[in-house]
Amino acid sequence: MTIAETLTGVTGTGFTDGTYYGSISLDSAADIEITGTSQGLADAGLTSLGNTTTTIDQVNIETRQGATIAISSVDSALAQIDSMRGDLGAVQNRFESTISNLANVSENLSAARSRILDADIAQETSAMTKNNILQQAGVSILAQANQAPQLALSLLG
Numbered sequence: 646m647t648i649a650e651t652l653t654g655v656t657g658t659g660f661t662d663g664t665y666y667g668s669i670s671l672d673s674a675a676d677i678e679i680t681g682t683s684q685g686l687a688d689a690g691l692t693s694l695g696n697t698t699t700t701i702d703q704v705n706i707e708t709r710q711g712a713t714i715a716i717s718s719v720d721s722a723l724a725q726i727d728s729m730r731g732d733l734g735a736v737q738n739r740f741e742s743t744i745s746n747l748a749n750v751s752e753n754l755s756a757a758r759s760r761i762l763d764a765d766i767a768q769e770t771s772a773m774t775k776n777n778i779l780q781q782a783g784v785s786i787l788a789q790a791n792q793a794p795q796l797a798l799s800l801l802g
Contacts, residue, residue, distance in 0.1 A: 701718055705711040 701715055704715040704718065706715050
């Protein structure tokens with residue numbers, strides 16, 4: 646299969662020096678292999694071409710290249726796992742914080758409800774009435790105490 650694409654007015658493999666941007670989509674019922682010379686890879690700023698979705702069961706580790714690809718695939722998988730674990734750890738921390746906060750709110754609401762339900766309304770009403778009577782009696786006594794010195798002064802004067 647040969648691909649001929651026109652880029653900036655140049656057809657086929659005779660590209661002039663320069664940088665070209667675009668995308669190519671390859672669809673085939675057969676396997677598609679992309680290869681290049683080491684000089685071509687270096688010119689493109691690459692060290693190797695490969696399939697980023699390589700799985701370990703697809704790699705022949707009997708060769709140096711296969712073992713290198715397997716190690717690279719495992720490293721990539723471990724990096725993805727580390728990234729996912731970090732993301733999941735952050736989510737787990739947020740969940741734990743939310744759970745702790747909700748447990749605290751629940752405990753506070755339960756304590757407030759308990760204090761409200763445990764109050765004996767009759768006893769609290771009688772205690773309030775008693776305190777009001779004592780307060781009024783205290784005010785009356787102070788008023789009488791203030792009048793006694795004035796009475797003595799009026800008798801002298």
